[in-house]
Each structure stands twice: as C-alpha cells, then as structure tokens.
Amino acid sequence: MARAFAEGEVRVNGRAARKGDRVAPGDVVDVGAIPSRADLAPRPQPELPLVVLLVDEALVALDKPAGMPSHPLAAGERGTLANALAARHPECVAAGADPREAGLVQRLDAGTTGVIVAARTAPAWSAMREAFRRGEVRKEYLALVSAPVDEEDVVIDLPIAHDRARGGARAGERVGALPARTEVHRLGPAGRFTLLRCVAVTGRVHQVRAHLAARGWPIVGDVRYGGEPAGGPGHLLHAARVELPHPTHGGRLGIAAPPPAWWREEIGSSVPTSDPLW
Numbered sequence: 001m002a003r004a005f006a007e008g009e010v011r012v013n014g015r016a017a018r019k020g021d022r023v024a025p026g027d028v029v030d031v032g033a034i035p036s037r038a039d040l041a042p043r044p045q046p047e048l049p050l051v052v053l054l055v056d057e058a059l060v061a062l063d064k065p066a067g068m069p070s071h072p073l074a075a076g077e078r079g080t081l082a083n084a085l086a087a088r089h090p091e092c093v094a095a096g097a098d099p100r101e102a103g104l105v106q107r108l109d110a111g112t113t114g115v116i117v118a119a120r121t122a123p124a125w126s127a128m129r130e131a132f133r134r135g136e137v138r139k140e141y142l143a144l145v146s147a148p149v150d151e152e153d154v155v156i157d158l159p160i161a162h163d164r165a166r167g168g169a170r171a172g173e174r175v176g177a178l179p180a181r182t183e184v185h186r187l188g189p190a191g192r193f194t195l196l197r198c199v200a201v202t203g204r205v206h207q208v209r210a211h212l213a214a215r216g217w218p219i220v221g222d223v224r225y226g227g228e229p230a231g232g233p234g235h236l237l238h239a240a241r242v243e244l245p246h247p248t249h250g251g252r253l254g255i256a257a258p259p260p261a262w263w264r265e266e267i268g269s270s271v272p273t274s275d276p277l278w
Contacts, residue, residue: 029273039075041099044087048079052088054255058124058248060089061101063257064116066234070107072100085118095119105129106242108138109206111221114141114239115257119247127173127247132203134186139245141198141208142259144236144267146228147215149194156211160204168224171207173216180204182211190267193220197240208237211226232262 008019011030023029034228051063063247066068071082082102086093092103096119101107103118105128108273119125131137155204165169171180181201194217198208206225212218213225221230230236241256 004118017096023275027082033137037239041084041093042072042080042102043076043078043089044080044084044174045083046087048084048087050081050084050088051257053257056088059128060085060092060118060120061242061255062116062118063181064108064233064239066111066113066115066260066262069110071102072269073102075100081116088245089120091120092118095122095125097125106203108239109209109237111234112195112237112239113234113260114184115242115255116239117242117244117255126248128244131245132278133249135201136245137239138240139200139203140241140243141200142238142240143198143208143212144190144193144220145196145212147218149184149186149196149217150190151184152186154215156180156182156184156215158211158214160210162205169210171210178202178204180211182208184215185230193267195267198214228268230266231261232266236263236266240264 012021012023012027020123023179047120053062053063054061062081062085071081072082074274082100082104085102092123093099095103103120103125105125106120108114108116112132117128119128121150148199158168158171158180159173160180161174161177180203183199183201185197186194196212198212200207209219209222218225218227219235220227222237227235227255230238238259241254243252245252246253
C-alpha cells in the first residue's frame, strides 16, 4: 500500500492522495489494482548465486553475499536473494505471510553478508518467527570498525528509531524509538582496525550498525553511519552465526559461515583467527 501512495495510485475525488490525508463523507476513494500474491512472488532467477549452508525438510540456511538485497520490495523486482531462492526452492514462496520474502524469517541489509534462514513450510515459518519474537534466536556478527576499541566487553543499550529523513536508523532517546541491546566483545586489532564480535539481543533496523556508530566505532565501508570507504562490495559486517530452536526436530540448531574472502584484502594478515566465528 505504501507503494500505491508513492506512485499516485490512491486518489480522492480524482486527486492523488498522501498517507494521512483525511476523507469526508461522500468523498470518492479510488485505489489502483492491488497486486495478488502471485504478482508479488519473486521471479525465479536460477542464474543468481546461492550458497546453501544447510537444508532439511523444514528450512534452508543460506550465506548471503554482499550487495544483494534479501528480498524484493516491489512486485517484479529482480536480483535479490529471494529471487535466487525461489528458483531452487519454490516451496519457500508459499511458506511465509508475504510471498516477496520467499520464506525468509529474517533479513540482512544489502551490504551485510552471512547466515540467513528461510522456511520451507508454513508451520516452520510460523514457529521460527515466534522464536524471533520471543528472543529465542541468538544472532552473532563479526564487525570490523575503523576505530580503536579499548574495552573488552561492552553492552550497548540504546533505543533505535527509524530515521525517515536520512534513511536508516538513529540510536538514542527520540520519539518512536524501541528498546535495543547489543553485546560487543573485542577480538583484537586487525591492522589499523578493530575486529568485534557482536550479539544482537534485539532485532531492530540497522541495529548493530547504528549502535557501533553511536559509540564512535563505525563499521568499515558503512559510509551511511560514518565508516571509511572500503574496497570490497559491501561494508564489513558479517552474520557469522545464527542459533535457533529447530521448528520440527526440537533442540537448538547452530548455523555458521566464515566471512567472505575479500575481508582479508581489507585487513591483511593480522586477523585474530582464534575466534570460532572466523
């Protein structure tokens, strides 16, 4: 519906309407054609890369590359992870509430790499979404920041709000902000940068990026939040491990992926490889 407003498909008395406009008795509201579920489903693109980390009867775990959006925002959009997933696992498209997401139970920003999980059935999708809602999913990231970090362990408790004027998010007290918590552990220096392991306890938009920037530790390549430019295809934030209750087997399932090879071109050979997430 937001797209319909943006593209002028919602009209009141023949004039384009905006979200929040008031209507009066007798006004004629005309809404353009609303896409069906079939129209919204991502178009299969088997030519897109898809790195599968794990697949069973309930879920598919993938390693998302940098520069690829998780799923389309509009009908017909191409080049996303969901388009690649729809080509190999078309059953995922029917699993979730929104067919555009192709069963994905989380999302990663386009520039972020790493583990992302999709459901293959509607019951599995519902179970995993409920696990996220209850805080039963552990999400661990590796982040390379262009600043020295002296503290070994830090907890960042700053609410997160959408920043509609600039895009992205803002950390700190402001209208509409939601509680957000990130646990940060210093792994050590990496060249002139610092490598951090971050646990996103909550799941707000751009949470790790905004929290680290608020502490003066912007992620390398994340110029939106003050990070210095990088030579690779994305910023240096990697979803290294996801641990969640398995939707059908019970018990805990851990899924991990190492950072992409191009990270080493950014930080050279001085990588603290002792951390199991590396």
